[in-house]
Amino acid sequence: MDMTEAVPARPRRSDATRAAILRAARARFAADGYDRATIRAIAADARIDPSMVMRYYGSKEGLFAAAAEFDLRLPDLTQVPPDRLGEALVRHFLNRWEGDETLAALLRAASANPGAAERIRHIFTDQLSTAVATFGTDPATTGRRAGLVASQILGLALTRYIVRLPPVVAMPPAEVVAWVGPTIQRYLTGRPEGEGPC
Amino acid sequence: MDMTEAVPARPRRSDATRAAILRAARARFAADGYDRATIRAIAADARIDPSMVMRYYGSKEGLFAAAAEFDLRLPDLTQVPPDRLGEALVRHFLNRWEGDETLAALLRAASANPGAAERIRHIFTDQLSTAVATFGTDPATTGRRAGLVASQILGLALTRYIVRLPPVVAMPPAEVVAWVGPTIQRYLTGRPEGEGPC
DNA sequence: GTCTATAATTCGATAGAC
DNA sequence: GTCTATCGAATTATAGAC
Numbered sequence: 001m002d003m004t005e006a007v008p009a010r011p012r013r014s015d016a017t018r019a020a021i022l023r024a025a026r027a028r029f030a031a032d033g034y035d036r037a038t039i040r041a042i043a044a045d046a047r048i049d050p051s052m053v054m055r056y057y058g059s060k061e062g063l064f065a066a067a068a069e070f071d072l073r074l075p076d077l078t079q080v081p082p083d084r085l086g087e088a089l090v091r092h093f094l095n096r097w098e099g100d101e102t103l104a105a106l107l108r109a110a111s112a113n114p115g116a117a118e119r120i121r122h123i124f125t126d127q128l129s130t131a132v133a134t135f136g137t138d139p140a141t142t143g144r145r146a147g148l149v150a151s152q153i154l155g156l157a158l159t160r161y162i163v164r165l166p167p168v169v170a171m172p173p174a175e176v177v178a179w180v181g182p183t184i185q186r187y188l189t190g191r192p193e194g195e196g197p198c
Numbered sequence: 199m200d201m202t203e204a205v206p207a208r209p210r211r212s213d214a215t216r217a218a219i220l221r222a223a224r225a226r227f228a229a230d231g232y233d234r235a236t237i238r239a240i241a242a243d244a245r246i247d248p249s250m251v252m253r254y255y256g257s258k259e260g261l262f263a264a265a266a267e268f269d270l271r272l273p274d275l276t277q278v279p280p281d282r283l284g285e286a287l288v289r290h291f292l293n294r295w296e297g298d299e300t301l302a303a304l305l306r307a308a309s310a311n312p313g314a315a316e317r318i319r320h321i322f323t324d325q326l327s328t329a330v331a332t333f334g335t336d337p338a339t340t341g342r343r344a345g346l347v348a349s350q351i352l353g354l355a356l357t358r359y360i361v362r363l364p365p366v367v368a369m370p371p372a373e374v375v376a377w378v379g380p381t382i383q384r385y386l387t388g389r390p391e392g393e394g395p396c
Numbered sequence: 397g398t399c400t401a402t403a404a405t406t407c408g409a410t411a412g413a414c
Numbered sequence: 415g416t417c418t419a420t421c422g423a424a425t426t427a428t429a430g431a432c
Binding site: 236237238248249252257258 | 406407408409410
């Protein structure tokens with residue numbers, strides 16, 4: 001047994017530095033977008049030398065790829081009362097945004113960085129579609145429903161955190177849930193044109 | 199009567215050049231975002247020298263300000279049957295986007311350009327709010343309703359034209375209207391939590 | 397592992413000839 | 415009005431000393 005096995009999953013000496021870089025990168029990318037967030041500024045925030053960023057992440061693209069790792073952490077929709085799916089989803093997304101600026105960084109970067117839009121597509125097709133598919137709507141409509149949900153959820157994020165439309169920013173979370181919840185609910189389980197079971 | 203009056207509102211010799219610059223600028227800003235759309239590239243598209251752009255518009259910011267002039271051209275909502283307001287608005291926005299890339303340019307630039315987000319805020323508060331206020335809902339809720347409409351409309355534009363989510367891109371206009379129309383209708387005239395007049 | 401120095405681009409903007 | 419030439423600044427990325 002050699003020394004490398006004596007230290008399983010050894011915490012590298014510079015893991016703290018790497019984490020600091022990622023933290024600073026996420027904040028800068030979220031605040032300034034991809035192009036305006038410079039490696040120099042990120043390094044300054046993390047209190048390290050700019051060349052360290054290159055050493056650890058290879059390039060600016062590599063840094064962004066690492067900083068933009070994101071999981072929606074969608075709850076198990078089968079555990080939610082079927083008539084409260086929309087409400088639950090909106091509440092979940094609000095919490096997810098306020099606690100993690102990664103999605104805001106992705107959204108802001110999506111217009112300039114070729115990989116960011118692709119990343120968002122994957123997140124909101126793979127992760128969301130599989131969640132939508134877990135309960136028994138017609139599989140043929142799953143993609144469309146997930147896309148509609150994404151359009152409202154991302155639009156809410158855009159107007160609340162990027163464009164910052166005053167009325168949307170001012171709405172308390174409970175009221176956002178009350179207004180947008182029914183929209184998501186209909187996209188998930190309803191039909192178009194409001195010809196619902198009225 | 200002197201010569202200046204003999205040629206009222208004279209079309210300057212270079213108006214064609216100015217228009218070509220604006221056309222190229224809108225396309226580049228829409229495709230690449232503010233930072234990546236360079237004056238050099240715009241000038242090349244317009245088949246003119248880069249210095250002409252500076253001469254006509256002073257700076258890159260000035261050029262963007264001129265290129266991002268946008269009017270929602272909202273129809274008179276009082277002429278629309280009250281139960282078809284949502285449908286009419288969604289249809290109008292779809293047509294407005296497909297025919298003019300200015301809004302896409304604004305949306306793409308909103309994350310990098312300080313003035314673009316401000317411009318969108320004005321467009322979607324002033325223009326939309328006044329339209330929402332024209333019919334008789336409680337004035338206290340006008341701003342909120344306009345904000346909610348903007349969140350869904352801008353989210354639709356974001357997922358359809360910027361992020362390009364496949365299911366949203368693939369939806370024919372009629373189906374977008376059928377699905378999203380009722381959402382806008384409820385934001386305009388309904389109440390939250392789906393406790394509508396059922 | 398960390399930092400200095402700098403290479404190699406690229407961009408917005410300016411000056412001035414024609 | 416139009417174009418050539420170029421400045422000055424900022425960026426990513428690399429090479430190499432310590």
